Amino acid sequence: MSSEAHYGSSLLVTLAVLVVALVYLRGWRWLRQLFPDLLNARRLVAFLGGLLSVWIATGSPFASMDHRWLTAHMAQHLLLMTVAAPLILLGAPVITLFHGLPGRSAGDALDLLLQNPTVRQLSRRMTHPWLCWLVGTSAVVGWHVPALFELAIQSTVWHEVEYACFFTAGLFFWWPVVQPWPGLAASPRWGIPVYLFLATLPCDALSAFLAFCDRVVYPHYLSPHRLSNLSPLADQAAAGALMWIWVTFAYLAPAVMITLQNLSPQRGALNAEVL
Numbered sequence: 001m002s003s004e005a006h007y008g009s010s011l012l013v014t015l016a017v018l019v020v021a022l023v024y025l026r027g028w029r030w031l032r033q034l035f036p037d038l039l040n041a042r043r044l045v046a047f048l049g050g051l052l053s054v055w056i057a058t059g060s061p062f063a064s065m066d067h068r069w070l071t072a073h074m075a076q077h078l079l080l081m082t083v084a085a086p087l088i089l090l091g092a093p094v095i096t097l098f099h100g101l102p103g104r105s106a107g108d109a110l111d112l113l114l115q116n117p118t119v120r121q122l123s124r125r126m127t128h129p130w131l132c133w134l135v136g137t138s139a140v141v142g143w144h145v146p147a148l149f150e151l152a153i154q155s156t157v158w159h160e161v162e163y164a165c166f167f168t169a170g171l172f173f174w175w176p177v178v179q180p181w182p183g184l185a186a187s188p189r190w191g192i193p194v195y196l197f198l199a200t201l202p203c204d205a206l207s208a209f210l211a212f213c214d215r216v217v218y219p220h221y222l223s224p225h226r227l228s229n230l231s232p233l234a235d236q237a238a239a240g241a242l243m244w245i246w247v248t249f250a251y252l253a254p255a256v257m258i259t260l261q262n263l264s265p266q267r268g269a270l271n272a273e274v275l
Contacts, residue, residue, distance in 0.1 A: 009160070013059030017051050024048075024091070027100025038181055039092060047091025053084035058163050067153060070221050070232075074239040077143070077166050081136070082250040085170025089178040129176040129195050136173025137202050139165055144206055146217055153220045173199070177254060190262050193255040203247040210240030 024047055032039045056062055057079040066073035125131070142148060143162055152162040177192055209217075216222055216232045230238065 009156070010059045010063065013055060017055045017059065020097070021048060021051055023100040024051075024093070024096055025100070027096040027098065030099050031096060039096070043091045043096075046087045047093060047096070050084045050087030050089075050091065053079050053087065054167065057084065067220075068223070070218065070235045070239040071242055073153075074242050076163075077140075078243065078246050078250070080163065080166040081140070081170035081173065082246065085167060086174040086178055089171065089174055089180040092181045094180070095182060127172075127175045129191065132172045132174075132176050133195060133199060136169045137199060139169030141202055141206065146219075149218050150220060153218070177258075189258055193259045193262075196251040196255040200247055200251045203243060203251075207240040207242075207244035207247070211237045211244065212240075 025044075028039060028044050028047075057076045062072065063076065066076055143152065143165065152158045176195065213236065214233075216236060218236075221232045221235060
């Protein structure tokens with residue numbers, strides 16, 4: 001990607017992030033008056049943190065490093081899928097953004113949609129854990145196939161498609177885990193730790209392959225225009241190690257937390273009574 005193309009893309013991403021943040025803030029302020037306990041400041045911080053992660057991955061100066069450093073490219077993917085996506089879902093984005101749009105028609109339309117039986121049934125199917133798991137895993141494995149990876153790294157358009165795919169897949173993957181308010185289809189919490197554990201397996205296999213492979217998998221990174229003194233093979237090993245460690249904490253930490261919640265039903269019932 002040329003410097004001019006990157007500057008134009010960064011400017012668009014920055015403007016889009018600012019607009020979405022302003023719309024969300026408007027909706028959050030309005031809904032907080034109705035649901036002060038549910039739409040608290042933590043949701044606001046989570047959503048804005050998710051937007052910041054999107055900007056860092058796709059619109060900041062860091063985003064330009066991915067063409068010359070595989071580890072930076074890997075960090076982009078991980079930011080979009082395992083940081084930005086769950087943080088944005090924690091912010092209850094759908095209802096808040098709808099109510100942040102000018103006028104009341106958008107919010108009223110959303111209320112009608114949420115009450116529509118067809119929409120509710122479609123939502124249950126679209127957010128079924130196995131479908132969400134498959135979407136998330138397919139994105140991770142698919143975009144690391146050398147042919148697709150090289151296509152994205154060589155084409156500005158396909159690179160943007162790759163960004164969008166990772167972020168969208170992240171939203172699908174984390175939906176059954178976060179179950180953003182107001183959820184239309186709640187998944188059983190007892191299965192979520194298994195869901196997260198199974199998601200680590202293909203990531204572990206891919207990261208181990210990158211870390212221990214004795215050849216450079218992606219020819220693009222054989223280019224002499226590099227950002228560090230790391231050799232292409234060492235850069236590839238670092239990218240694999242980063243994925244291995246990051247995914248382990250990002251998936252297994254919430255799995256442990258949810259397991260502890262599942263094993264403490266009395267504490268959960270007490271919290272529900274307090275709320």
